[in-house]
Amino acid sequence: MMKKKWIYSLSLVSLLQLSAAAQTSWPSVQKEMKPWTRWWWPGSAVDQKNISLELQRLQQVGFGGVEVTPIYGAKGFESRYVSFLSPSWLSLLRYTSQQADRLGMEVDLNLGTGWPFGGPQVSQHYAATKLLLEEWNLKHGETLALPLKSQDPKQTYTQALALRGYNSKGEQINLDHLLKKEQGSWTAPANLKVYAMLSGRTGQKVKRAAPGGEGFTLDHLGTASVQSYFKHFQQAFGTEATGVRAFFNDSYEVYGADWTDAFLADFERIKGYKLEDHLYAFSGKSDDKDAEARLKSDYREVVSEILEQHFLRPFTQFAHQMGSLSKNQAHGSPGNLLDLYGSTDIAECETFGSSAFDIPHLRRDSADVRNVDPDPMMFKFASSASHTQGKKLTSSETFTWLTEHFRTSLSQAKPEVEQLFLSGVNHVFYHGTTYSPEDVPFPGWLFYASVNFTHHNPFWSNLLGLNQYITRVQSILQSTQADNELLIYWPIYDIWHDQDKAFKQLSVHHVDHWLWPTAFYKQSMNLQRRGYGVDFISDQQLSRTTFDQGHLRTHAEAKPYQAIFIPETQYFSEETLAQLLSLAEQGATLLFQAVPQQVPGYHDVEKRQQKLQALWQKIGFDANEPNQYSRYGKGKVYLTQDIVSALETEKLFGEELSRTGLKFHRRIADGAHYYYLVNHQAKAVDTWVKLQAEGSSISLMDPQSGELKQLPIQEGRIRVQLEPGYAWILKVDQSTPALPAFRYLENEKVLPVFNQPWKLSFVKGGPKLPTGKTLKKLQYWTDFKESSYQNFSGTAAYETTFQLKKEQQKNYRLNLDGLGESAQIFVNGQDAGYIWAQPYQLDIAAYLKDGKNSIRIEVSNLMANRIRYMDQQKITWRNYHEINFVNINYEPFDAGKWAVMESGLQGPIQLISY
Numbered sequence: 081m082m083k084k085k086w087i088y089s090l091s092l093v094s095l096l097q098l099s100a101a102a103q104t105s106w107p108s109v110q111k112e113m114k115p116w117t118r119w120w121w122p123g124s125a126v127d128q129k130n131i132s133l134e135l136q137r138l139q140q141v142g143f144g145g146v147e148v149t150p151i152y153g154a155k156g157f158e159s160r161y162v163s164f165l166s167p168s169w170l171s172l173l174r175y176t177s178q179q180a181d182r183l184g185m186e187v188d189l190n191l192g193t194g195w196p197f198g199g200p201q202v203s204q205h206y207a208a209t210k211l212l213l214e215e216w217n218l219k220h221g222e223t224l225a226l227p228l229k230s231q232d233p234k235q236t237y238t239q240a241l242a243l244r245g246y247n248s249k250g251e252q253i254n255l256d257h258l259l260k261k262e263q264g265s266w267t268a269p270a271n272l273k274v275y276a277m278l279s280g281r282t283g284q285k286v287k288r289a290a291p292g293g294e295g296f297t298l299d300h301l302g303t304a305s306v307q308s309y310f311k312h313f314q315q316a317f318g319t320e321a322t323g324v325r326a327f328f329n330d331s332y333e334v335y336g337a338d339w340t341d342a343f344l345a346d347f348e349r350i351k352g353y354k355l356e357d358h359l360y361a362f363s364g365k366s367d368d369k370d371a372e373a374r375l376k377s378d379y380r381e382v383v384s385e386i387l388e389q390h391f392l393r394p395f396t397q398f399a400h401q402m403g404s405l406s407k408n409q410a411h412g413s414p415g416n417l418l419d420l421y422g423s424t425d426i427a428e429c430e431t432f433g434s435s436a437f438d439i440p441h442l443r444r445d446s447a448d449v450r451n452v453d454p455d456p457m458m459f460k461f462a463s464s465a466s467h468t469q470g471k472k473l474t475s476s477e478t479f480t481w482l483t484e485h486f487r488t489s490l491s492q493a494k495p496e497v498e499q500l501f502l503s504g505v506n507h508v509f510y511h512g513t514t515y516s517p518e519d520v521p522f523p524g525w526l527f528y529a530s531v532n533f534t535h536h537n538p539f540w541s542n543l544l545g546l547n548q549y550i551t552r553v554q555s556i557l558q559s560t561q562a563d564n565e566l567l568i569y570w571p572i573y574d575i576w577h578d579q580d581k582a583f584k585q586l587s588v589h590h591v592d593h594w595l596w597p598t599a600f601y602k603q604s605m606n607l608q609r610r611g612y613g614v615d616f617i618s619d620q621q622l623s624r625t626t627f628d629q630g631h632l633r634t635h636a637e638a639k640p641y642q643a644i645f646i647p648e649t650q651y652f653s654e655e656t657l658a659q660l661l662s663l664a665e666q667g668a669t670l671l672f673q674a675v676p677q678q679v680p681g682y683h684d685v686e687k688r689q690q691k692l693q694a695l696w697q698k699i700g701f702d703a704n705e706p707n708q709y710s711r712y713g714k715g716k717v718y719l720t721q722d723i724v725s726a727l728e729t730e731k732l733f734g735e736e737l738s739r740t741g742l743k744f745h746r747r748i749a750d751g752a753h754y755y756y757l758v759n760h761q762a763k764a765v766d767t768w769v770k771l772q773a774e775g776s777s778i779s780l781m782d783p784q785s786g787e788l789k790q791l792p793i794q795e796g797r798i799r800v801q802l803e804p805g806y807a808w809i810l811k812v813d814q815s816t817p818a819l820p821a822f823r824y825l826e827n828e829k830v831l832p833v834f835n836q837p838w839k840l841s842f843v844k845g846g847p848k849l850p851t852g853k854t855l856k857k858l859q860y861w862t863d864f865k866e867s868s869y870q871n872f873s874g875t876a877a878y879e880t881t882f883q884l885k886k887e888q889q890k891n892y893r894l895n896l897d898g899l900g901e902s903a904q905i906f907v908n909g910q911d912a913g914y915i916w917a918q919p920y921q922l923d924i925a926a927y928l929k930d931g932k933n934s935i936r937i938e939v940s941n942l943m944a945n946r947i948r949y950m951d952q953q954k955i956t957w958r959n960y961h962e963i964n965f966v967n968i969n970y971e972p973f974d975a976g977k978w979a980v981m982e983s984g985l986q987g988p989i990q991l992i993s994y
Contacts (some may be wrong), residue, residue, distance in 0.1 A: 083220040104779040104788055104817040107555040111186050112473065114144025115550045118512030120527045122154020122960070124290050125160035126172055130517045132179050137535050138513065140549030145186040145577045147328055148176065149510055150193040150290030152962040164193050164292030165316045177323020186325040188407065188802060191313060193293025193393075195330040197769040198286040200295040201312045206305035207296035208337035209266045211582075212238065212278040213363050218245075218268035226261045228276060229674050235280045241344055241354035245284075247912040252360065275359050276346075282336045288962060299381065300332075300391045301340035312397040317402060320773070326405035329395065329818045331430060331477075331588075332412035338583035339384070340390075347382045355379065364579060365648045367650060372579050374682035377651070380576040380584055381681070384415030392423035399425070407475060410465075411458065416572050421465035428475040429462035429505060431974040432588055434482050437495045438762040439805045439918050441897075444492075448483035450968055455591050456499045457604060463504030464616040470637025475507035476500050476842050479531045487981065488531045488942035489901040490539050490546045491805075494917040497550060498758045498807060502616075502745045504564075504764055506557035508550055523943060523957055532702045538874050539844060539938040545914030552783040556754055560747035564613030565642040565732060567632065567761060568604055569656075571649035572618065573680035599648035603723065607645070610724055611734025613746055615641070627666040627715075637749065642732055643669040645723060652676030654692040661695060665713030671726050672719045676700075735772050740765050741804065746773070752813035759802040768797045773812040780822050781809040783922070785913070789822035801825060805918035823891050823994070831991045840984075845874010847946060858987030860900060870980050873946035877935045877986050886930040888896050890993045896920040898986025899939065906936040941983035944975065945977040951976035 107113070117138065138146065153161055162169045177187045192199060199210075205279040212230050228240040245253035247270055255274070258266050268274075284297040299305040340346075347355045355362060355378075361371040362379070392408060399406040409428045410420035421427035459476065464476040478497060482488050497508060513533045516524030524536045533543070574596050576584065586594055595601050607614055617625070617634065622644075626633050631640030644763065664670050675696065679688040688953065699717050700710050709718040709726070718726040724734070737744050740763045747754040753773035759765055772776075778798050780789040784807065791798050791810070801824050802808060840861065842854040849869040850861065861869045861876055886892075894905065894915075902916035907927035915922050950957055951974055958965035958973065967973045 111144040113555045116145040117510040118148040121150045123161040139183040147188040149190040198297040202296040208282040211339040212280045223265040239279040245272040331409040346438040375577040379811040417700030427462040430477040459503035468634040470635040491917040545916040560749035563746040565746040573651035611738030648674040652679040664715035667714035775812040779811040784814035790819040802917040843875040861984040871949035875940045889922040892925040895990040
């Protein structure tokens with residue numbers, strides 16, 4: 081097997097030698113530091129000419145790579161379809177990798193088409209599997225036909241696994257010997273309830289499959305099924321390098337696949353007893369609800385373990401054998417998300433829907449909002465798995481269903497992606513870009529669930545502004561390590577321990593059920609609000625944690641932690657408690673919110689419960705004292721509801737920054753600390769704060785503009801001045817960089833310079849270019865009622881001249897209001913930059929001159945008005961196989977009834993000196 085020369089370790093020790101900390105400068109930009117985009121290939125109807133053209137367009141606006149996912153195709157183009165994994169398809173993939181490399185980009189690949197993994201090579205034998213629990217009420221003398229078959233007529237492929245009878249006293253009769261009989265019947269010796277375990281199939285097919293990728297969904301829990309799947313790709317790819325940086329697995333949407341044929345053997349091996357011997361309680365038919373919950377907890381734990389061991393770790397092994405990395409979205413999985421995220425090279429989370437921010441004038445139309453808001457706490461499951469395992473990258477599928485189609489602005493994208501950065505995510509993938517050949521007219525081929533990051537979208541003209549911002553932020557986040565001091569234990573057994581349906585998927589859409597009500601979530605939110613940096617940790621990850629030189633070490637490449645917090649939990653592993661106390665004995669600090677009550681699971685409960693209680697009693701706490709701590713070996717153990725006070729007793733203080741309302745994420749590299757700050761509030765922040773990190777120098781790295789400035793320090797404090805919607809990066813170290821001093825906004829004065837008429841002209845777009853106008857005052861072009869203005873999507877220029885008496889000691893800022901939706905600014909013929917997100921302002925002092933000045937503001941709107949026109953005119957543009965095209969609520973899409981979106985520049989526009 082050929083190995084790619086550039087495959088690299090994810091170790092942070094060798095990462096660029098952490099060169100970003102050596103001096104105050106932006107790190108040298110690597111491909112991963114730029115945003116990437118998921119690149120759908122409809123019908124895989126791609127060709128070399130258009131592949132090269134689209135990659136070039138993506139590179140020009142600042143993308144670092146693409147993630148190829150073949151999907152269903154557009155109708156009428158079937159002759160262009162290329163069958164997945166055919167020699168022609170593989171040739172096109174390698175051409176894509178070659179062209180990406182030529183452009184300084186890279187390629188990731190979905191290891192399948194659509195989602196989830198599956199395809200024509202997956203036989204029924206290896207298809208997604210479900211447990212069938214079936215019941216017969218037999219009276220004395222009635223018979224049961226053999227061989228045993230499912231009573232569900234839809235189940236055509238089943239395997240009987242266990243058979244038990246129960247008499248009126250609830251006594252169990254083992255009838256497994258009947259499963260070997262291939263014909264005949266069995267006669268009930270008494271009135272019996274007979275229960276059977278059968279292995280069946282879900283029948284799920286690959287969703288949104290591309291030509292050549294149609295077929296059954298894979299059994300992700302089986303060893304043979306998974307190995308067969310990977311072997312199929314190894315044979316298809318052969319020994320020639322694919323050029324794929326990472327293979328990708330989408331969110332776990334393998335619905336109802338709660339079983340694998342060998343599950344009972346796996347269960348006995350892992351838990352030490354036979355699940356089938358407790359079929360009555362496991363099925364929920366008995367009155368012993370405690371036993372039912374304990375059995376289901378064990379079942380869920382086994383599902384989690386075999387999903388990791390049978391699927392995700394072999395997936396990573398396969399990727400490495402192919403000279404690539406593995407990338408996985410664990411959310412939605414029926415398992416411990418922290419362990420599953422940590423089982424591949426790159427953990428990937430997902431944003432779905434839009435969030436509510438207090439940033440003034442940030443549009444959030446009710447018609448564009450799904451009933452699911454992204455929860456930043458969900459992102460931390462992925463980033464925590466990366467941080468605690470010392471991995472460089474945490475990625476995200478970003479902007480899924482951010483708003484209704486064609487109505488998403490760059491200004492709405494910025495705070496959403498900032499929530500990811502604040503949660504430790506540092507490798508953003510847009511959702512996304514649809515391949516579309518040149519001969520397909522506006523709006524091109526589109527995917528039904530994405531923000532359309534395509535050259536047909538008018539904001540493409542200004543997308544470089546967003547992409548440069550993301551690149552600068554990610555350059556810091558990828559060149560450093562997260563500097564979180566506190567580990568928070570995730571009590572997974574409390575989630576697993578109930579009598580609900582046995583198969584429990586932990587999805588982003590149901591956090592109100594499995595996450596929000598928990599003490600873990602509430603305390604994690606509280607600690608973050610109080611200024612603490614936190615990462616989550618699982619039982620498995622704790623079992624590998626050590627204490628060394630005064631710190632907790634979760635991995636050799638991970639930054640050490642200062643303490644472990646265990647939120648209130650009902651069910652707690654005695655093995656985990658033993659490990660925690662061992663860490664405390666060596667010197668670690670543990671903080672329990674409450675006394676763990678019970679061991680989880682079914683086997684040897686009494687014996688294990690005694691061990692749990694004996695371990696707890698070793699601490700020596702007074703049973704009647706609510707707040708207390710005890711020395712334990714060289715360490716300490718706290719028991720208190722007031723976690724913050726306990727942390728402060730240990731000299732662990734939250735960042736004062738949190739009191740300002742600013743959100744922050746702290747990083748560290750080579751002795752320098754970095755603070756990423758964002759103001760998502762309604763008001764500006766202008767105050768003096770003291771940072772936890774100490775240094776003789778604090779530099780401001782402005783990710784919006786790229787400027788580097790020096791901040792003054794007074795008595796250990798700095799002045800933070802942030803407008804709503806703005807972000808800073810602060811670098812704290814002992815160096816003395818030669819940077820110009822930052823000029824705070826003081827003595828602001830609006831200069832009455834814009835008093836000349838404005839010339840409005842239309843640059844590019846459609847369905848046709850409207851006629852230009854001279855305006856006495858600024859106004860949206862959609863204020864004009866003629867259809868050409870109402871229907872236009874594209875770019876128009878607003879131009880005027882003004883007189884200025886320029887003062888060298890002052891700075892000058894351009895402020896826009898009523899911008900629909902983004903703009904590129906030219907002052908005296910020079911490109912001054914982009915205005916694309918709140919606050920709509922730009923420093924332009926470097927481009928101004930004393931006397932007469934000219935300004936040209938090229939404003940781009942969105943696709944919405946042109947799509948509205950096309951739907952009103954019944955112009956066919958959505959014509960796809962399978963789902964075709966739906967709106968944000970998965971209903972048939974029709975923009976014809978939309979109101980016209982305000983487009984252009986209404987103003988006022990101000991030039992402010994300070």
